[in-house]
Amino acid sequence: MKRPGAERLAFAAYAWLAVFFLAPLALVFKLSLSHTALALPPYAPQLHLGDGLPGLLAFVRALDFDAYGRFVRDRIYLDAYLSSLGYAAVATGVLLAVGYPLALAMARAPRRWRPLLVGAVTLPFWTSFLIRIYAWTAILGPAGLLGSDAAIYIGLTYAYLPFMVLPLYAVLEREDETLREAAADLGATPWSAFWTVTAPLSLPGAAAGALLCFIPMVGEFVIPDLLGGPRTLMIGKLIWTEFFANRDWPAACAAAMALVATLALPIALYRRLERRR
Amino acid sequence: MRAWRWAGRGWIVACLAFLYLPILLVVAWSFNAGRLAAVWSGFSLRWYEALFHDEALLQALGVTVRVAVLSATLATVLGLCAGLGLARPRRLPAPGLFATAVYAPLVLPDVLLGLSLLLLFVSAGVARGFWTVAIAHATGAVAYVAVVVQARLARVDPSLEEAAQDLGAGPVKAFVTVTLPLIAPAVAAGWLLAFSLSLDDLVLASFTAGPGSTTLPMRLYSQIRLGVNPEINAASTLMILAAATAAGTYALVLRRTRNLGSA
Numbered sequence: 272m273k274r275p276g277a278e279r280l281a282f283a284a285y286a287w288l289a290v291f292f293l294a295p296l297a298l299v300f301k302l303s304l305s306h307t308a309l310a311l312p313p314y315a316p317q318l319h320l321g322d323g324l325p326g327l328l329a330f331v332r333a334l335d336f337d338a339y340g341r342f343v344r345d346r347i348y349l350d351a352y353l354s355s356l357g358y359a360a361v362a363t364g365v366l367l368a369v370g371y372p373l374a375l376a377m378a379r380a381p382r383r384w385r386p387l388l389v390g391a392v393t394l395p396f397w398t399s400f401l402i403r404i405y406a407w408t409a410i411l412g413p414a415g416l417l418g419s420d421a422a423i424y425i426g427l428t429y430a431y432l433p434f435m436v437l438p439l440y441a442v443l444e445r446e447d448e449t450l451r452e453a454a455a456d457l458g459a460t461p462w463s464a465f466w467t468v469t470a471p472l473s474l475p476g477a478a479a480g481a482l483l484c485f486i487p488m489v490g491e492f493v494i495p496d497l498l499g500g501p502r503t504l505m506i507g508k509l510i511w512t513e514f515f516a517n518r519d520w521p522a523a524c525a526a527a528m529a530l531v532a533t534l535a536l537p538i539a540l541y542r543r544l545e546r547r548r
Numbered sequence: 549m550r551a552w553r554w555a556g557r558g559w560i561v562a563c564l565a566f567l568y569l570p571i572l573l574v575v576a577w578s579f580n581a582g583r584l585a586a587v588w589s590g591f592s593l594r595w596y597e598a599l600f601h602d603e604a605l606l607q608a609l610g611v612t613v614r615v616a617v618l619s620a621t622l623a624t625v626l627g628l629c630a631g632l633g634l635a636r637p638r639r640l641p642a643p644g645l646f647a648t649a650v651y652a653p654l655v656l657p658d659v660l661l662g663l664s665l666l667l668l669f670v671s672a673g674v675a676r677g678f679w680t681v682a683i684a685h686a687t688g689a690v691a692y693v694a695v696v697v698q699a700r701l702a703r704v705d706p707s708l709e710e711a712a713q714d715l716g717a718g719p720v721k722a723f724v725t726v727t728l729p730l731i732a733p734a735v736a737a738g739w740l741l742a743f744s745l746s747l748d749d750l751v752l753a754s755f756t757a758g759p760g761s762t763t764l765p766m767r768l769y770s771q772i773r774l775g776v777n778p779e780i781n782a783a784s785t786l787m788i789l790a791a792a793t794a795a796g797t798y799a800l801v802l803r804r805t806r807n808l809g810s811a
Contacts, residue, residue, distance in 0.1 A: 277709065277723030281633025281640055284626050284690065288649045291687040295664030302667055312670045373563045376556030388560065390799060395567050397795035399748045401765050402784040405772050406570035409577070432567065461552055483655065490657020492751055497772065507659045514663060514755075524667075527660055538655060542648065 296531070303524035304334035314520045338525035348526060351504040356533070358420075358495075358505060359488040362427035363481050366435040369428060370480065374439035375469075378446070389440065396433045403430065404497050411498065418500030426494040431487075435480040442476030443469070475544055482541040486534050506530055571788060578781035595782035605783065608767040615678065615753075615763060616746035619685035623742040626686065627693020628735060632723075634694055635701035654691040661688055662755030669756065676758030684756040685746040692745065693738035700734035701727070733801050740798045744791060 305314040316330050342348045377388045395403065407426055411417045416425075446469060454464035492507035499505070506526055513523035578596070582589030599605065630650050637643035653661055665684045669676055704727055712722035728735075750765040757766060764783075771777055 277719050277727070278632050278636040278640060279719065280629040280723070281636075281646070282629075284630035284633055284650070284694070285646060287626050287687070287690070288630075288646075291665065291668070291683060292649055292653060292661075295661075295668040298667040298671060299660075299664045369563065372556065372559050376560045379553070379556060380560070391564055392567070394792070394795055395571065397744055397791040397798075398571060399765065399784070399787050399791065401748070401750050401768060401772070402574065402787055403570060405768075405780065405784065406574045408772065410570060410573065429566065429570070432563070486655040487657050490659050492657070492659050493769075507657055510659050510663060514666075520667075523663065527663055530657065530660060534656065538648075538652060541655065542651065545651075 299524045299527050299531075301334075303338050303521055303528045304336065305521045305524075306335075306337065312520070313518050338521040339529075341522060342525045342529060347504070348509065348522070351506050351509040352526070352529060352533075354504045355489050355491075355506040358423060358427070359485050359491075362424055362431070362488055363485045365424060365428050366431055366484050367477060367481060370432055370435035370439060371473075371477065373432075374436045374443055374476075377436070377440050378443035385444065389437070392433050392436050392440075400430060401493060404493055408497050417498065418503070420503075422498040423495055423503065426498040427488055427491065430494065431484040434483045438479040438483060439473065439476040442473045446472055479541065479544050482537050482544070486537050486541070489534060490530055574781050574784045575788065577778065578785040580778065580781075583778060595778045596786075598779050599782045599786075602779065604762075605764070605767055605779075608762050608764045611678065611761055612747060612764040615682050615685060615761075616743050619682040619689065619746045620739050620743035622682065622686035623689035623693050624735060624739040626690045627738055627742070628697055630690055630694035631697030631701055634698040636706070650691055650694050652691075653688055654695070658688070658749070658751035662752045665752070666755040676756055677761045680756040680758070681753050681761055681763065684752040685749060686742075688749070688752055689742035689745050692741050693735075696734050696738040696741065697731060700731045704730050737798050737801045740794055740801065744794045747787075747790070 302314060305316060316334070342352075373392075377385060377392070380388060404426055407422070407429065408417060411422050411425070416422045450468050450472075451464050454468050455461075459467065490507040490510075491505060492511055495503045495505040495508045496511070499508075506529075510523045510526050510530075513519045513526065579591050579593070580588055581592035581594065633640055633643070633646055634650060637647070640646065662684065665680070665687065666676075669680050674680060708730075709722045709726050712726045713719060717725065748765065749763075750769050753763045753766055754769075757763060764787075768780060768783060771780055
C-alpha cells in the first residue's frame with residue numbers, strides 16, 4: 272500500500288466540476304421539466320427548500336414532460352435538431368476530404384518542415400474565432416453567398432480544420448515507413464499501398480478527428496448566426512433564441528438535454544479512442 | 549511518386565491560403581481609408597484612431613483582460629489539480645466519472661455550458677457580472693489545462709516525489725517542491741491557453757455577463773451583427789497581433805518543456 276500522494280489535490284477539481292459543471296447540468300434537466308411563467312426567473316414550479324417535504328412533493332408533482340412534448344410536436348425544434356445533425360455530418364465529411372490529404376502531405380513533408388507546418392495549421396486557432404468568422408462575412412457578403420448553406424459549410428470547414436488535421440497528423444506521422452516499402456517491394460503501387468497500408472492504420476486518427484469536429488459543430492452558434500440566413504436552423508442558435516429572445520427557458524433546456532443525449536454517444540466513443548492510444 | 553509529392557505540397561499551400569487569407573484580408577482592410585472593403589482608397593490609420601476614442605470598446609477591453617487573467621489563473625490551479633487526478637487515477641474515487649467530467653467541457657458545445665451556468669447563477673440568486681463570467685471561463689478552460697499538465701506529468705518519474713516523502717516532506721510539499729518545478733513550463737503553457745480562450749469567448753460570456761461586464765467579443769459581436777465596419781477590422785488586427793504573441797510565447801514555453809523532457 273502506497274502512502275497518499277499529492278493526487279489528493281484533485282479533490283479541489285472534483286469539487287469545482289461538481290458545483291460548476293455537473294450540478295448546472297442537473298439544473299438544466301430539472302428546468303426542462305418545468306413550465307414557462309411570467310415571472311422572474313421565467314419558469315414554474317420553483318423549488319423552495321424551506322417548505323420541507325410537502326413543498327418538495329408538490330414541486331415534484333408539478334413537473335412534467337411538456338417541454339419535450341413540444342420539442343417533438345413543434346416542427347421547428349425537430350427540424351433544427353435534425354438539420355444540425357445534417358450540417359455537422361456533411362461538414363465532417365468535407366473536413367475529412369480536405370483534412371486527410373493535408374495531414375498526409377504534412378506527415379510526408381521533409382522532417383525539418385513538419386513542426387513549422389503543425390504550427391502554421393494551429394496558429395489560426397489562437398486568433399479570435401469570432402474575428403475569423405467575421406472575416407468570412409466580409410468575404411462572402413459581396414460574393415452574394417452570405418446566408419446560404421455553402422457559407423455555413425465554408426465557415427465550419429474553416430473553423431474546425433485544425434481539429435481534424437492534428438489527430439490525423441499524429442497518427443500518420445508515426446507510421447512506419449518500412450511498411451510502405453515492404454508493400455512496394457511486393458509490387459504495390461503508391462496508390463494501392465496507401466489504401467492497403469496507410470489508410471487502415473490511420474483509421475483511429477480519422478475517427479478521433481471526425482468526432483472532435485462533429486460534436487461541437489452540432490451545437491455551433493456563431494457560424495450559423497453570422498454566416499447563415501434567417502431561415503438557417505441549428506440547435507445551438509435555437510437554444511440561444513429561445514433563451515434570450517423568446518424567454519422560453521423550459522424549451523431551451525429540453526433542446527439542450529436532447530443535445531446532451533445525442534452527443535453522449537460520440538463523446539463516449541471519443542473517450543474510448545483516446546484511452547486506447 | 550514525384551507527382552504525388554508535388555500534389556501534396558500544392559494541397560498544403562492551398563489549405564494554408566484558405567486558413568490565412570481571411571485573416572490577412574481583415575488586416576489589410578483595417579488600413580483602408582475608405583468605408584467600403586471592396587474599394588481600396590489609400591492607406592490610413594483613421595480606424596485605429598477611432599478605436600482609441602471608442603469608450604465602450606475600451607471599457608470592454610479592460611473587462612476582457614481582467615476576466616482573462618483571473619479565469620486563466622483559476623483554471624490553471626484547478627487544471628493542475630485535475631491533471632494530477634487524471635495522471636494518477638488509481639487512488640481516487642470514481643476516476644472514470646471524473647475523467648469524463650474533466651474532458652466533457654472540451655468538446656461540449658459552449659451553448660450548453662453557458663446555459664447551464666446561467667441557470668445555476670439564477671437559481672442561486674447570484675447577480676451576474678465580472679465574477680460569473682470569470683467562473684464560467686475558468687470552468688470551460690480547466691479541461692485544456694488538465695490535458696496539457698497531464699501530458700507533462702506522465703513523463704515525470706513518480707519515485708522522485710516518493711523520495712521526498714521518504715525524507716520527511718508531506719505529500720503536498722513533496723509535490724510542490726519536486727514535481728511542480730519539473731512541470732512548470734506545462735503549467736505556464738496551460739495558463740496561456742486558458743488566457744487566450746477567455747479573450748476569445750463570446751458564448752459563455754453572453755450567458756453569464758451582467759450589466760457593466762460586457763466583454764470585447766460581446767461588444768464586437770453586436771457591432772458585427774450591424775454589418776461590416778472598418779473599426780472592427782482595426783480591433784481585429786490588434787487582437788490578431790495579441791493572439792500571435794500569445795501563440796509564439798506558448799510555442800517557446802512548450803519547447804522548453806520538451807528540452808526538459810530529454811534532459
